[in-house]
Amino acid sequence: MIGRYLVTGALVVQGVVAMAGEPFRVEIVSSPAHVPLGIPADLMVRAENVSGAPVPVAFNRPPLSVQVQSDSGTEIHCPFCTGRWGVVRRLLPANWRYVENVVVPLKEVGRYSLQAVLKHHWNMDKKPAEYPDIWWGRSLSQPVKVEIVEPQGIDREAYEWSGHDPLGDSERYGELLGRFPTSTYAAYVVWQRWGRVTAGGWKSASDRDTFLSWLAGDPDEEYLTWNLPCTHDGRIDSSVTTRLGGRKALECRDQWLELVLASHPDIWFADEVRLRLALDRYRLGDREACAAGLEALAAHGRPYVASKAGELLAAMRAEGMLPGEGG
Numbered sequence: 001m002i003g004r005y006l007v008t009g010a011l012v013v014q015g016v017v018a019m020a021g022e023p024f025r026v027e028i029v030s031s032p033a034h035v036p037l038g039i040p041a042d043l044m045v046r047a048e049n050v051s052g053a054p055v056p057v058a059f060n061r062p063p064l065s066v067q068v069q070s071d072s073g074t075e076i077h078c079p080f081c082t083g084r085w086g087v088v089r090r091l092l093p094a095n096w097r098y099v100e101n102v103v104v105p106l107k108e109v110g111r112y113s114l115q116a117v118l119k120h121h122w123n124m125d126k127k128p129a130e131y132p133d134i135w136w137g138r139s140l141s142q143p144v145k146v147e148i149v150e151p152q153g154i155d156r157e158a159y160e161w162s163g164h165d166p167l168g169d170s171e172r173y174g175e176l177l178g179r180f181p182t183s184t185y186a187a188y189v190v191w192q193r194w195g196r197v198t199a200g201g202w203k204s205a206s207d208r209d210t211f212l213s214w215l216a217g218d219p220d221e222e223y224l225t226w227n228l229p230c231t232h233d234g235r236i237d238s239s240v241t242t243r244l245g246g247r248k249a250l251e252c253r254d255q256w257l258e259l260v261l262a263s264h265p266d267i268w269f270a271d272e273v274r275l276r277l278a279l280d281r282y283r284l285g286d287r288e289a290c291a292a293g294l295e296a297l298a299a300h301g302r303p304y305v306a307s308k309a310g311e312l313l314a315a316m317r318a319e320g321m322l323p324g325e326g327g
Contacts, residue, residue: 021137022137022138022139023049023050023051023053023055023135024047024048024049024050024051024055024118024135024139025047025048025050025139026045026046026047026064026116026117026118026139026140026141027045027046027047027116027141027142028043028044028045028114028115028116028141028142028144029044029045029046029302029303029304030043030044030268030269030272030302030304031043031044031114031144031146031268032146032267032268033145033146033147033268034146034147034148034149035146035147035148035149035184036148036149036150036151036152036155036159036184036185037108037109037148037149037150037151037159037164038151038159038162038164038165038166038167038185039167039184039185039188040103040104040105040106040167041103041104041105041106041112041114041146042101042102042103042188042269043066043101043102043103043104043114043116043144044099044100044101044102044304045064045066045099045100045101045102045116045141046097046098046099046100046304047062047064047097047098047100047116047118047139048096048097048098049092049093049094049095049096049097051094052094053094054091054092054093054094055091055092055096055135056089056090056091056092056131056133056134056135057089057090057091057092057120057134057135058087058088058089058090058120058121058124058127058128058131058134058135058136059087059088059090059120059121059122060088060090062098062100062118063118063119063120063121063122064098064100064102064116064117064118065116065117065119066102066104066114066115066116066117067114067115067116067117067140068104068106068112068113068114069112069113069114069115069143070108070110070111070112070113071110071111076117087121087124087128087131089131089134101196102116106146106148108148109148109149109150110147110148111145111146111147111148112145112146112147112148113143113144113145113146114143114144114145114146115140115141115142115143115144116140116141117138117139117140117141118138118139118140119137119138120134120135120136120137120138151184154180154182154183155180155183155184155185157179157180157183158176158179158180158183158185158186159185161179161180162176162185166183166185167185167188167189173189174229174238174241175238176189177189177190177229177238177256178229178238178239181238181259181263182259182263184264184267186260187260187263187264187267190256190257190259190260191260191269191272191273194253194256194257194276195257195260195269195272195273195276196269196272196276197272197275197276197305197308202311208315212315212316212319212321215279215282215283215316215321216321217283218246219245219246219247219249219250219283219284220245220246220247221246222245222246223245224245225243225244225245225249226243226244226245226249227241227242227243228241228242228243228244228249228252228253229241229242229252229256230242230244230248230251230252230255232244232248233248234247234248234251234252234255235252235255236252236255236256236259247284250280250283250284251284253280254277254280257273257276257277258277260273261273261274261277271297271301271302271305271306272305274293274296274297274301274305275293275294275297275301275305275308275309277293278290278292278293278294278297278309279312281293282316282321282322287321287322287323288323290322291313291322291323291324294309294310294312294313294316294322295309295313297309298310298313
């Protein structure tokens with residue numbers, strides 16, 4: 001059985017299928033190869049205009065869904081297909097790109113094939129007569145393979161402790177981190193909450209400047225605070241929840257991220273965690289560590305993270321924020 005489908009705004013890249021005559025390319029840029037039962041297939045999906053020209057479409061939010069094939073058959077997961085979605089003519093520019101984080105819960109052990117699908121509209125099959133020029137087609141990504149496996153070792157302990165649903169109750173995440181800090185379930189929670197990054201490019205020079213200004217700011221001058229599993233002095237401790245801000249919050253979060261990498265150095269989101277840590281190094285005043293981390297990711301990271309790390313290096317050096325060429 002396949003669970004319900006959840007989508008949160010974010011991004012993608014991997015195999016490519018461009019259907020003949022279709023103006024859009026859809027890619028799954030990040031996906032797990034295998035995960036223990038209880039963790040969803042958490043995908044990063046990207047759609048982009050590859051036609052070289054603006055394309056008139058019938059949607060505001062891109063109608064992305066995921067087609068899941070298993071031994072029990074094929075199912076389509078579309079989070080917004082229920083309800084009524086109107087038709088609006090919109091012109092997507094030649095350089096249009098859209099990224100989405102797509103979470104597909106898979107409820108049984110087994111092998112699955114997943115394809116991202118971009119369709120002309122969420123719930124209409126007939127082209128409206130008033131918009132004869134809009135795109136009316138379907139673009140698919142190359143399929144990715146995801147295997148759901150029986151949990152082993154500490155993962156099995158966490159799975160049994162939770163009543164076979166380790167991620168089902170967010171109120172128990174603190175206890176999950178405390179009892180099973182090196183489990184894959186704990187790693188997934190830490191990544192979701194503090195390590196996930198947007199690997200897409202900036203939409204404009206203004207967006208880039210705003211991000212760089214924030215990055216260069218003093219974290220202790222920010223008003224935001226978070227409830228984090230650390231003590232008041234920033235030491236990692238899942239038995240407490242402390243309201244932290246500024247540098248203490250970064251130091252607490254980074255200790256959990258480092259534990260993820262120590263326990264799961266090759267997990268599918270490890271490079272996102274490394275990118276988050278590299279940026280946090282800059283905010284904590286270590287420019288050399290930030291530059292070294294970004295350089296390593298730009299050279300050896302997963303393609304979508306390598307691209308983002310390269311963009312960050314170039315932009316930060318151009319502004320004199322990092323040592324090296326351009327700085």
